[in-house]
Amino acid sequence: MSPSVLHPKLSSPPPSITHSAGNYLYTHDGRKIFDASCGAAVACLGHNEPRVKQAILAQLDKTAYVYSPFFTVPAAEEIASFLTESTGGQMGRVFIVSSGASPRIPRLTLTVLHGTEAIEASLKMARQYFTELQPPQMQRTRFIARRQSYHGNTLGSLGVGGHKARRAIFEPILSTSTSHVAPCYPYRDMKDGETEEEYVNRLAEELEGEFQRLGPSTVCAFVAETMAGTTLGCVPALPGYHKAMKAVCDRHGALYVLDEVMSGMGRTGTLHAWEQEGVVPDLQTVAKGLGAGYAPIGALLVGDRVVEALANGSGAFMHSQTYQGHPVACAAAVAVQRVIQEDGLLENVRVQGEYLGRLLNERLGGHRNVGDVRGRGLFWALEFVKDKATKEPFPAEEGVAQKVHLTGLQEEYSISVIPGAGVADGKNGDIIQIAPAYNVSREDIELIVERVESVVHAVFRA
Incomplete structure (x- = not known):
């Protein structure tokens, strides 16, 4: 070795x-x-899986790489269409990116990237959304997330995450724009004699309190895993939890961002984990189950409310990366999703x-x-x-x-x-x-x- x-x-x-x-x-x-x-x-x-391998080889025979701000390929258009259609059209666009730095060349579509980068893009998108409104809400610079959460390992995504041990040595260089509230963790946090409904209401009241502490008009978004991953351990949300938390965000005009990098794309039994929660997020990230490991790929799904603001404003997302919409990764993702459906x-x-x-x-x-x-x-x-x-x-x-x-x-x-x-x-x-x-x-x-x-x-x- x-x-x-x-x-x-x-x-x-x-x-x-x-x-x-x-x-x-x-x-x-x-x-x-x-x-x-x-x-x-x-x-x-x-x-x-032979069907995915064949799709990758077929794409390599066509086009291995193009720079997405300059060109598009059918595989990118196909995975974008699949993702928007899978939400019943409620998440209307996809902006395609992946690892690598590049100059910003605006383009508005759907974002496909790996998980951590999806969160980075969601934070930028949430902030930009408020600058595009008429009149702009430039004072919105804060995010609220949950303790014992994980949203990735770049400085931006690590700053949003609430896992003490993973943040520890980097704490001095992390952004201070995010504060944290309790996760939905009934095994440890429900009080004796407390009903599930009372517990959910208490968590919603805590989120409301954090909005008030920060100033409701300063908050861009609440960020949460639809179903918690490794840093909490596969905790399903209690009935009504996501509805209650989204209601707080809606009351104050903030965005509701769901991280489904680990729990999405079928892992919990529906393609999108939020389908089981009775809510539709404003922004959603997916990654792991999108390409099944055959290529590094993930996605930021963008809700119509956000798309409309950008379309009526600058018409561009201020974000770009060298390998965004990589043809081979997109072809792999299309094949993976086709296998999931066909089988x-x-x-x-x-x-x-x-x-x-x-x-x-x-x-x-x-x-x-x-x-x-x-x-x-x-x-x-x-x-x-x-x-x-x-x-x-x-x-x-x-x-x-x-x-x-x-x-x-x-x-x-x-x-x-x-x-x-x-x-x-x-x-x-x-x-x-x-x-x-x-x-x-x-x-x-x-x-x-x-x-x-x-x-x-x-x-x-x-």
């Missing part, structure tokens, strides 16, 4: 994967690992997801160190606790989630899950996520739960 690669941990490089197929990753030393995490909830079709995979996500949740509860819900089992679709988490009665988390120094992950990679278990830490308070509290491919079978689900159960018992043997 090359010493030149800057791995996440310099002293311990990860296993080297020589090839992959279906649900399995094959290592250089002969192991066969079941990928129950889809990497980072990305490889939603599994590995080596009826959203229905499979719902059916197998219900089975996965049931088995996890049956097999691990009673374990003394499993405090909570939660999720939706094929997006589930186990939260580990030191004391089940008090919900006391393990201290961060013990690295419990990482131990579970690394144990799973051992030959005896051969399963990959996603570790997460800091769920309890931003520093302490451990979870693992289970996010298999959309085409898993009932037998695959049983194998996943069997192996995860063995890993959990091994780690908490003492």
Whole structure:
């Protein structure tokens, strides 16, 4: 293994994967690992899907790259049309971008980019929206997001995120334009005797209070994950939560921004997670399930309210990147979405997801160190606790989630899950996520739960 690669941990490089197929990753030393995490909830079709590979090759034979502000390609137009149509036309445009710096050359369409960059674009879009209104609302410079949230690792997206540990060393150079309110986290935050409706109302009142503290006319947007990811652990919103929070934003003219980089594009059982919440966001980000890992791609979907303001104003989005609308990435995304539709995979996500949740509860819900089992679709988490009665988390120094992950990679278990830490308070509290491919079978689900159960018992043997 090359010493030149800057791995996440310099002293311990990860296993080297020589090839992959279906649900399995094959290592250089002969192991066969079941990928129950889809990497980072990305490889939603599994590995080596021939229809996607063929689409990529076909695009390479046509056009490998054009600069999107100068030119367009059919693949970009097709994925843009698919995304807008998938919202019933409620998110009307797509502005295509990806990594790389470039001079700003205005163009208004839909944005396709990778996840972190989608959030960066959403923040810029939210700010620009208010400068385009007539009269302009230039005083709107603030954002409100949630604690224990994650929206990406660039300075802008990290500043919006509310995860203490991930922000820690960069705090002095992060923007101070974002403040944070409580997430929807009933396992830890609902009070004894409090109903779900009362809890949702309390969270909405907290958001209202933050608007008032900042000055309602200074807030651009509220940013939230439709269904929380790794930094909270697959927490579905309670009924009415998103409606209540959006009502606060609407009351003060602020935008409602939903981050579906991890939970979107089918992961929770509908193409867009917000379809299950009874709301339509003003801006929405997606990424992982859009291209299934075959190419780096994501998207910012832009609601009609925002499009109209830009169309009546400058007619341009002040944002551009070198690889925006990359033809090969767009072709891969079109093929991935076609496979999901043709193979009826959203229905499979719902059916197998219900089975996965049931088995996890049956097999691990009673374990003394499993405090909570939660999720939706094929997006589930186990939260580990030191004391089940008090919900006391393990201290961060013990690295419990990482131990579970690394144990799973051992030959005896051969399963990959996603570790997460800091769920309890931003520093302490451990979870693992289970996010298999959309085409898993009932037998695959049983194998996943069997192996995860063995890993959990091994780690908490003492």
